[in-house]
Amino acid sequence: MSTRSLICAALLFASTAPAAAFAADAAAIKDILQKNNCLACHAVASPVVGPSYRDVAKKYKGDAGAPDKLFAKVRNGGTGVWGQVAMPPNPGISDDDLKTVITWILAGAPDH
Ligand code: HEC
Numbered sequence: 001m002s003t004r005s006l007i008c009a010a011l012l013f014a015s016t017a018p019a020a021a022f023a024a025d026a027a028a029i030k031d032i033l034q035k036n037n038c039l040a041c042h043a044v045a046s047p048v049v050g051p052s053y054r055d056v057a058k059k060y061k062g063d064a065g066a067p068d069k070l071f072a073k074v075r076n077g078g079t080g081v082w083g084q085v086a087m088p089p090n091p092g093i094s095d096d097d098l099k100t101v102i103t104w105i106l107a108g109a110p111d112h
Pocket residue numbers: 033036037038039040041042049050051056070073074078079080081082083084085086087088090093101105
């Protein structure tokens with residue numbers, strides 16, 4: 001078994017049912033991220049200008065208020081949680097797409 005499949009197995013094992021459902025939609029998620037320019041500042045597994053989506057997932061694990069908090073934060077922008085660099089507001093992403101992305105991030109940002 002390759003390291004990659006071991007990692008995948010571990011991710012699958014750790015993920016909840018919704019995460020498994022999102023795993024099937026990795027291409028759709030990537031499309032949303034690309035279309036809305038999120039990838040200019042974020043990557044799944046390593047920090048760029050902003051935190052990696054996996055780090056965001058870890059930080060808010062078990063936080064029931066996280067979906068609403070992150071929805072407002074991405075929509076309106078802000079600073080001070082990960083450092084002094086600000087995220088600009090993102091007015092262009094639709095509510096549905098933003099909810100989809102946040103649910104995917106909080107599910108651990110699985111790639112497949
Ligand atoms: C110009 C760069 C930039 C763009 C574009 C950008 N972000 Fe961010 N993002 C940041 C920075 C910087 C932070 C850290 C803000 C902080 O420390 O409070 C951040 C933080 C976040 C967080 C964590 C927020 C928190 O308070 O913990 C999420 C989730 C996020 N971004 C998602 C997105 C999504 C989804 C998009 C696309 C719609 C996006 N970002 C576009 C720079 C960006």
